[in-house]
Every structure is written in structure tokens, then in C-alpha cells.
Amino acid sequence: MSKILLIGGTGFVGTAIARQLTAQGHILRFATRRRDRAKHLITLPTAEVVEANVHDPRVLEQLMRDQDVVISLVGILRGNFMRAHAELPEKIAAAAKAAGVRRIVHISALGAAADAPSAYLRSKAAGEEALKRSELDVTILQPSVIFGQGDSFLTLFSSIQACVPVLPLACPNAQFQPVWVEDVAAAVVHSLAQSESIGQTYALGGPRTYALKELVAYAGAVAGHRAAIIGLPAPLSYLQALAMEIVGGPMTRDNYYSMQKPNVCAQAPSLPFGLAATPLEAVAPGYLRDGRWRAGNDRFREHARR
Ligand SMILES: NC(=O)c1ccc[n+]([C@@H]2O[C@H](COP(=O)([O-])OP(=O)(O)OC[C@H]3O[C@@H](n4cnc5c(N)ncnc54)[C@H](OP(=O)(O)O)[C@@H]3O)[C@@H](O)[C@H]2O)c1
Secondary structure, three states, rough: OOEEEEEEOOOHHHHHHHHHHOOEEEEEEEEEOHHHHHHHHHHOOOOEEEEEOOHHHHHHHHOOOOOEEEEOOOOOOOOOOOHHHHHHHHHHHHHHHHOOOEEEEEEEEOOOOOOOOOOHHHHHHOOOOOOOOOOOEEEEEEOOEEEEOOOOHHHHHHHHHHHHOEEOOOOOOOEEEEHHHHHHHHHHHHHHHHHHOOEEEEEEEEOOEEHHHHHHHHHHHHHHHHOEEEEOOOHHHHHHHHHHHHHHOOOHHHHHHEEEEEEOOOOOOOOOOOOOOOOOOHHHHHHHHHHOOOHHHHHHHHHHOO
């Protein structure tokens, strides 16, 4: 049993990790900017939710005092990428050293690279480098897009198709290898249990690669409200991303840049530790059918502060 601090653990992925770690009897501490947004975690039997500014090095060090492990998960899709994805991991490493915590599991993203096409992926690479430089006991996980109850991906495409008969889709041929959120959580749990994972970076993907248009069509079909999907060519895809960026929609030019490279694992198997990747088709109908995608909409409202 370990004492584990989760930074960025109140969201979609952190909640799944929390469920699995709690089942193993670990004692969890979550840092959040707003405690009222982490109500769902307060009820976990061995969890403590602390409202804190994790960008303040002294606060970080205090949060880590008496902890055995830090799981670092902060991620954003728009805003100051370097602050959230690169400077914060650097601060986490410094605070961990000061507080005497050696073990860190860090969630990055598949495709993170210094020469990646998007600022999101380049900042994720900078965060990885900061943690590798720290000489702490670090494991890095790089998931492709993640699906599961409450995701912001299949749920989004399903909910859009409930409202429109025709869906003009940017980057229709972008390649993804969607991985189930519970498989990502299992990879975290196994990383902590297996000391061979220290110093390693693992790509995490599902069993299959899909074009974006396939995933969108699948989400609509399963949810029972399929729109006609019109794949946009590159210039129109860019313009759609720009327009959405301006109005605060679910896409930005940086997302567009990310999708210029296939988001797929370079090697098989797509999961480490002998884990079997769960097919999308085995899970997605369970939360996309019967309007259960509405649960995911709450996350968008929250994001939009509505
Ligand atoms: N979901 C995916 O498909 C996917 C794919 C690849 C990689 N990832 C990575 O996996 C990690 C978790 O993703 P997720 O889907 O669980 O994200 P999420 O649901 O949006 O949760 C994001 C978390 O980050 C915290 N956070 C956001 N902005 C912050 C900021 N400026 N300062 C401090 N904390 C901030 C939030 O905390 P509070 O709001 O409670 O403060 C929340 O706990 C991220 O690093 C993401 O890049 C996700």
C-alpha cells in the first residue's frame, strides 16, 4: 500500500486510475484547482482532495511531503502548453527531490517529440525530457486517443450527430489507435508494481488503427443518430479548425497540426506488461447507446463554464 499524489488526477483518466488504485488499497491525494469539480473523488474511501495551486513550487513540495509516489497527469488542449506540459513536470521533479519522493509516473501523449507538428506534442516532449533529466525513478506513458465513459472524443462525435444531419469533418483520414481508459489505468497500476518500468517510456494504443472518419461514423451509428459525414480537404480542415479556435469550439489549429501525423504505436504489442488491449467495439456501445453520451456532455459544459 502506497501514498500516492495525483496531479491532474481529477479528470477523465485520473478518475479511472483512482478507481483501480483504490481497489488495491492505496491512499490517494488529489490536487485540484477547484475542489467542487472533484466531488466524484471525495467519496472514494481512501482519497483526499486538496485545493492547491500546483504551479507554486512550495505548494507542490508541501503536497508531496509524506507521499511515496507522484502520478503526473495535467494536460490541456488549448492554452499555455509549455506551462502545463513542460514547466509543471520540471517543477514536479524539483519538488519531488526536495520532498524525498523518488517515484513518478507521468502521462504524456503518443507522438510527443521535439520536432512534432503541434505545440501540444512538442510541449509534451519537453515535459518528458525534464523528468528524464531529473534522475528520479520515472516511467512515462504515451497514450493515443483514449475512449471510455465520459470521454471527450467518441462522445463528442456522437453528440454532434444527434444535432446535425450533415457533419463536415476536418482531417477525415487522420489515423488513431484508440485505447480504453481502463487499459491506460491498468498500465499505470502495473508501472507502479514493476520496478523494470523505471526509466522506460511506453506507447499505449488499442488493438486497431482507425481513420477519424471511421470513428466518427461508428460513434454516430452506435448512438443511433448517424449524420452524413463530409470529409474536408486540408485547406478547409485548417479553416474549420481556425473558426472553431476563434469561437471556442472543440478544435484548434494546434489539434489540426497534431493530426498531420498518424497517432499510432510504432511497435506491437500496443500495451506493455502483457496487458491485452480492449477493442473499442467491446466498450463504446455501452456508453454511446441510449443517450448515455449525455454524461460526457457535462464535461463540455464544465469546460465552457456553463
Ligand atoms: N484523453 C485523451 O484522449 C488523452 C490522450 C493522450 C494523452 N492524454 C493525456 O492524459 C492526461 C489526462 O488527460 P484527461 O483526458 O484525463 O484530461 P482531463 O479530463 O481534461 O483532466 C485534466 C486534469 O488536468 C488538470 N488541469 C488542467 N489544466 C490545468 C492547469 N492549467 N493547471 C493545473 N492543472 C490543470 C485538471 O485539474 P483540475 O481541473 O481539477 O484542477 C484535471 O485534473 C493529460 O496529460 C493528457 O494530455 C489524454
